[in-house]
Amino acid sequence: MKLLITGGAGFIGARLARTLLARGTLAGRAIEQLVLADLVPPGAELLADARVQPRVGALREQCAALRHERFDGVFHLASAVSAECETDFDLGLASNLDTTRALLDALRHAGNAPRFVFASSIAVYGSDPALPLPPVVRDDTLPTPQSSYGIHKFVCEQLVADYTRKGFIDGRSVRLMTVAVRPGRPNAAASSFVSGIIREPLAGLAAVCPVAPETALAVASPARTVEGLIAACEAEREAFGGRTALNLPALTVRVQDMLDALEAVAGSAARQRVRFAPDEAIARMVGGWPARFEPGRSRRLRLQPDTDFRSIVLQYIEDHPASITTRRQA
Amino acid sequence: MKLLITGGAGFIGARLARTLLARGTLAGRAIEQLVLADLVPPGAELLADARVQPRVGALREQCAALRHERFDGVFHLASAVSAECETDFDLGLASNLDTTRALLDALRHAGNAPRFVFASSIAVYGSDPALPLPPVVRDDTLPTPQSSYGIHKFVCEQLVADYTRKGFIDGRSVRLMTVAVRPGRPNAAASSFVSGIIREPLAGLAAVCPVAPETALAVASPARTVEGLIAACEAEREAFGGRTALNLPALTVRVQDMLDALEAVAGSAARQRVRFAPDEAIARMVGGWPARFEPGRSRRLRLQPDTDFRSIVLQYIEDHPASITTRRQA
Numbered sequence: 236m237k238l239l240i241t242g243g244a245g246f247i248g249a250r251l252a253r254t255l256l257a258r259g260t261l262a263g264r265a266i267e268q269l270v271l272a273d274l275v276p277p278g279a280e281l282l283a284d285a286r287v288q289p290r291v292g293a294l295r296e297q298c299a300a301l302r303h304e305r306f307d308g309v310f311h312l313a314s315a316v317s318a319e320c321e322t323d324f325d326l327g328l329a330s331n332l333d334t335t336r337a338l339l340d341a342l343r344h345a346g347n348a349p350r351f352v353f354a355s356s357i358a359v360y361g362s363d364p365a366l367p368l369p370p371v372v373r374d375d376t377l378p379t380p381q382s383s384y385g386i387h388k389f390v391c392e393q394l395v396a397d398y399t400r401k402g403f404i405d406g407r408s409v410r411l412m413t414v415a416v417r418p419g420r421p422n423a424a425a426s427s428f429v430s431g432i433i434r435e436p437l438a439g440l441a442a443v444c445p446v447a448p449e450t451a452l453a454v455a456s457p458a459r460t461v462e463g464l465i466a467a468c469e470a471e472r473e474a475f476g477g478r479t480a481l482n483l484p485a486l487t488v489r490v491q492d493m494l495d496a497l498e499a500v501a502g503s504a505a506r507q508r509v510r511f512a513p514d515e516a517i518a519r520m521v522g523g524w525p526a527r528f529e530p531g532r533s534r535r536l537r538l539q540p541d542t543d544f545r546s547i548v549l550q551y552i553e554d555h556p557a558s559i560t561t562r563r564q565a
Numbered sequence: 566m567k568l569l570i571t572g573g574a575g576f577i578g579a580r581l582a583r584t585l586l587a588r589g590t591l592a593g594r595a596i597e598q599l600v601l602a603d604l605v606p607p608g609a610e611l612l613a614d615a616r617v618q619p620r621v622g623a624l625r626e627q628c629a630a631l632r633h634e635r636f637d638g639v640f641h642l643a644s645a646v647s648a649e650c651e652t653d654f655d656l657g658l659a660s661n662l663d664t665t666r667a668l669l670d671a672l673r674h675a676g677n678a679p680r681f682v683f684a685s686s687i688a689v690y691g692s693d694p695a696l697p698l699p700p701v702v703r704d705d706t707l708p709t710p711q712s713s714y715g716i717h718k719f720v721c722e723q724l725v726a727d728y729t730r731k732g733f734i735d736g737r738s739v740r741l742m743t744v745a746v747r748p749g750r751p752n753a754a755a756s757s758f759v760s761g762i763i764r765e766p767l768a769g770l771a772a773v774c775p776v777a778p779e780t781a782l783a784v785a786s787p788a789r790t791v792e793g794l795i796a797a798c799e800a801e802r803e804a805f806g807g808r809t810a811l812n813l814p815a816l817t818v819r820v821q822d823m824l825d826a827l828e829a830v831a832g833s834a835a836r837q838r839v840r841f842a843p844d845e846a847i848a849r850m851v852g853g854w855p856a857r858f859e860p861g862r863s864r865r866l867r868l869q870p871d872t873d874f875r876s877i878v879l880q881y882i883e884d885h886p887a888s889i890t891t892r893r894q895a
Contacts, residue, residue, distance in 0.1 A: 324731060328666075336658075365807030366705060375696060377707045379726075379809050386727040390720045396709075397716040401654060477695030479709050 242312035243271025331387035343403035408480035445514035451526035453485035484540035572642035573601025661717035673733035738810035775844035781856035783815035814870035
């Protein structure tokens with residue numbers, strides 16, 4: 236079978252690609268070709284695999300050619316991130332809404348209704364002061380996005396649902412939790428600090444936390460996130476349950492719990508590298524994201540959240556040994 | 566003040582225009598200019614008013630000029646209807662999504678953040694078999710649209726909310742109930758029969774009802790609908806309550822209640838002109854629309870539903886005397 240991952244050179248996209256290649260199959264069929272579309276080429280390890288075909292360039296411009304190509308499955312992860320969309324309104328709409336629509340139209344034109352996993356986000360939920368979120372969010376809780384990024388994700392969920400209803404694709408939208416711990420450098424996502432306050436101290440660097448220690452977050456490890464994307468693709472239509480988006484499993488942690496886990500793994504020196512410097516804009520955006528989810532449809536797909544944050548820190552250390560300079564002191 | 570009504574020559578648009586002109590003011594300010602944009606010119610009565618300025622042509626093409634014009638208030642009613650969108654997927658997206666976005670961008674460019682009333686629809690609700698609607702729908706019930714038209718309306722609600730959050734417009738989305746009784750001819754809306762089974766018998770004509778007599782519907786008279794649009798425009802931001810859409814008041818009636826009212830007003834001969842001929846596609850679409858709403862935010866705006874369907878029939882007869890050939894026999 237032939238698969239496409241948009242954003243295939245990104246952190247989640249590349250991890251998904253590696254996981255799929257290691258499995259060798261998806262929904263019981265051998266993966267023969269894996270197209271990775273992104274602004275940059277994927278890493279050397281992926282390029283070395285004969286099944287991988289990189290497509291470098293803006294996704295929207297790639298869509299004309301995609302109209303004449305058939306895929307058995309598509310994972311659509313490419314997206315402008317939250318702070319970027321807040322800063323540049325038009326860029327956000329073009330990158331997220333217009334590009335997704337161009338991709339959906341390309342697949343519709345190709346005509347074989349592939350399975351299509353859309354990576355939506357917990358950011359569709361925001362706390363409108365006039366319509367506060369319930370303490371525990373369910374799959375059928377009304378999203379009231381409070382960021383352009385959240386609006387784009389929610390709008391694209393609707394388009395995915397309608398293209399699916401019309402039989403143009405077999406779409407499955409899943410809402411990713413905040414993924415931690417991401418490697419690399421901080422980015423323009425409002426959630427960037429969630430990884431930063433673990434990653435930088437482990438690398439011996441200082442980190443700034445823009446929200447209060449008691450801020451609760453719904454997080455998932457990279458491994459659990461990739462597991463969710465694959466499960467959404469493999470699920471039978473009926474098992475997925477409806478055409479609306481499904482919330483992937485969430486581990487609820489407070490920032491201070493995360494720092495406790497960091498300290499338990501890497502010692503108090505690591506923790507002390509994190510400085511609190513409140514940023515009102517980020518705190519408002521992040522504070523509006525729900526932290527507690529009722530596992531509903533995700534549990535019916537047999538997906539489980541991470542067990543605790545310590546295991547997430549250990550997963551990061553295992554996956555990125557070269558980035559770790561701080562070891563447990565004790 | 567200067568106002569714009571898109572779809573201003575349509576049934577609701579023209580009625581809204583007449584009502585606004587008769588009032589002379591909106592939100593306490595005198596209406597000096599009323600621009601009516603539509604594919605066709607408005608009726609002679611409206612054209613005769615010096616405050617009315619018709620703009621004939623596709624709204625999307627008018628948007629370039631609108632970037633350089635400031636309005637104090639905009640009522641956006643122009644839309645392709647439900648059955649049209651089901652038949653022509655691209656036309657629906659172009660008419661509803663792309664045109665609304667072009668209009669929002671024009672107003673953003675004009676730069677004065679006008680009050681913007683978006684006529685959304687009860688059609689955002691649909692019964693996904695996997696996620697059935699609750700028996701009574703609230704303002705915070707998750708819409709799961711089951712038609713492209715419903716998807717477009719729900720998507721545009723999100724865009725209106727985000728352009729409002731960014732301060733580009735002061736948007737208020739209101740979901741219209743099925744409006745009855747509409748004059749004129751049947752159209753491509755799935756709800757067209759709701760007016761047809763009253764209007765045609767009153768004109769001495771036969772009518773076909775494509776759904777079962779026990780089908781319940783959430784309806785509102787043209788007068789109540791226009792009242793809701795005006796109230797949404799006049800409400801203070803806080804009174805409107807959030808940036809998500811508000812459900813306008815609904816009168817819940819079954820088709821047989823509607824025919825009882827017809828008979829009470831126009832005699833059994835009128836009722837006997839209605840023939841039941843089930844149409845599965847229409848029945849499925851209409852059957853998925855909720856019939857019962859909890860009055861929430863609309864009640865806080867002091868809006869009330871119609872008292873009964875008989876008064877709706879009488880309103881139609883009073884408003885359209887030339888269309889009535891059948892009088893009460895008794």
